[in-house]
Amino acid sequence: MDILDKLKNREEIYYPIERNRNTDLRFTLYDAFLAKKRFERFAPLFMEAFEEINGPCYYKSDLYKSKLGADVYLKLDSELKVAHSVKARGGFNEVMVKVEDVLKENGMLDKFDELSLNDIRKIMAAYTIEVSSTGNLGLSIGLCAKAFGFKAKVHMSRDAKDWKKKLLREVGAEVIEYDSDYTYAVKMGRLSAEQNHMSYFVDDEMSEKLFLGYAASIFEVAEQVASSGLIPSDDEPLHVFLPCGVGGAPGGIAFALRSFFKDSVRIYFVEPTEYPCMLYSFVHGEAASVNDIGLGGKTIADGLACSAPSKLVFPIVDSLIDGFFSFNDESILRAKKDIEEIDEKVVEASSAAALLAYEKINRPKNSILWITGSNVDK
Template sequence: MTVTTQAPASHIGLEQIEAAREVIKGRVVRTPTIAAPKLSELTGAEVYIKCENLQFTNSFKDRGALVKLASVSESEARRGVIAMSAGNHAQAVAYHARRLGIPATIVMPEHTPFVKVANTEAFGAEIILSGSGLYEAQTRAVEIAEQRGLVIVHPYDDPLIIAGQGTIALEVLEDVPDLDMIVVPVGGGGLIAGNAIALHALKPSLAVIGVSSAACPSMHAALTGEAVVCSEQTLADGIAVKAPGKLTLPIVKALVSRIMLVDEPAIERAICALLTSQKIVAEGAGAASLAALLTEPEQFRGRKLCLYLSGGNIDPRMLASVVVRGLERDGKIVSLRLTITDQPGVLGRVATILGTSGANILEVFHRRTLLDVPARGATLDLMIETKDKAHALQAISKLETEGFQVSRLEGWGGRVIGAR
């Protein structure tokens, strides 16, 4: 059975994107483009956010998935569709396929976060876990499509998917017509390609900046001719794609001003900034656009720009970890190790000193059996809450003034990084 294909990329233009908008009208969320004054103050740019995390499946993937599914014939719909995805595309295909009465099979990499697998299953799709990444999942999906006669709903390398994602640009320009720039997360390139096409047609002076994870810089490498090495250890798993699309790459090359790379600490800081400043939950890929501003603020200072917050499907456990790490990075949570004499009242003294300094004790771990302390001594590991780094240093100074030997720990229970 031959896998269903679509028209070549040259057939994607503003007309196709406007037609896609008619397909999704009233069937996906017309998400807001909101001003972000606190992020503007933080970065020096006039920042707006396109909140695609507010889609029903919490990512922009709803758009392209629906446009593609709405195009299949009755006979194709009876046989069903198949998609490969690490999560967001899977959920979008499963959700809209159920709404349209189309059987859906989703091939997901074996190590896909549990929350994304569970969410996709909840929409009634058949889930097949296969391979270590999207490339291996795609190979398996193609095999199954040929065996069963299923239509492949590719996550990014399909003209209808690209056109569907491009509908975001139409909404953004309606909301903020005088933008200078948009900043868009980039994996396989479907999102940025569709938006670049629409914006080039409607406002060619507007700069389109792409952002990829430095842990998987496939689009950047494809444009520069560099070899690409991808790591699975990235928060931005939604854009951790080993190779860009064959359709999307020439579009990006022709219409995108630059592809920036951001590292993991910048992505963590962006997730925390969105949560604390805007009360917005973003996954790693969704926060990549803000990570670019935090990484190179001088490149954006004074510009009026829109950040594409592409999704909010982050594992709650991972979000909690990122938030705590952010508080530690800002000095609002500090982990300390004290060497103390093993005598009655010492713990009380420590608690009193910290209390009078205004620090709050969150965790205590008291150990007597470590061989690197005297037999009559003990170590006391503390996690304390402070206002900021200066306040933390004040609390540590008070402990040292009272005769305690204090070392900072790199994270709770982590290695000693020296006094202070």
């Protein structure tokens, strides 16, 4: 059956691709390194803002040796403090850059080390940060923006979980709900920000700041891989499975993995059959919406419920990854149950999809399942 027919029929798919080795990736690992240094520079302020933080663990997570198979690990971004998901990496970087930009505009960036958290909050109080989200990015941006004194407006699609909206409202963020999908929430978020010259819109589809915040994970991952005794090579590569929604987070991580490990890593994107936006666009030949082929309904993998891919990531996706997977809700729920029962780790359904891809290609050695979603089960 033709791949497009399989997509339309919501069939589970494994679609390997021949990676393009000639694409200019635009960024370098030095760009990711600068994001890492920003996290370190802001660490004292985060520890003052969030009492739950002990050290820099709000942006570093464990590489956990799983019981799911030989030489398989879980990258537990689900256990990142404060925002509880991979979105903490990109979202926090975006807000920190905005803080730096505002300080620069006010001639105070060179005095950063002298400023207290209250000093920064007073300066940022005149500004608003807006973002559109299916849940986790909104939580990351909203919590971080409020911590540094910004007004925060979070435009939530119909897929967003109630507990995330509640948590945002508890810290004083304004949550706007839409009975529509992520693409519509993005449209409305942009329109809202355009009406206020003091408002800044975080564009999940095009943001380099988000992308590089995710990419900064490479420095901890490389160290964790080495300390775990894994020695990736061209003959025995590292296999990394990344749940994919709009593509910003997996794209940033994939870019960093590819830049560091070169041909000693195999990278795969995993999507729900209701929202295989990156795979559909790849087959279609250009960034497109799965709504065009009758998809885009409800899915248990709410964090991946994005109709169209990132226009920043899509043009380079074929230089980053080695294949796509899509799985239905029934399979994803089974994987979630397996991870929670075998490894006793609470994970969102969207994260659990990574396990299915690992199983689909016969549990390869040296595998990392990137657990991107929250471990807060509400």
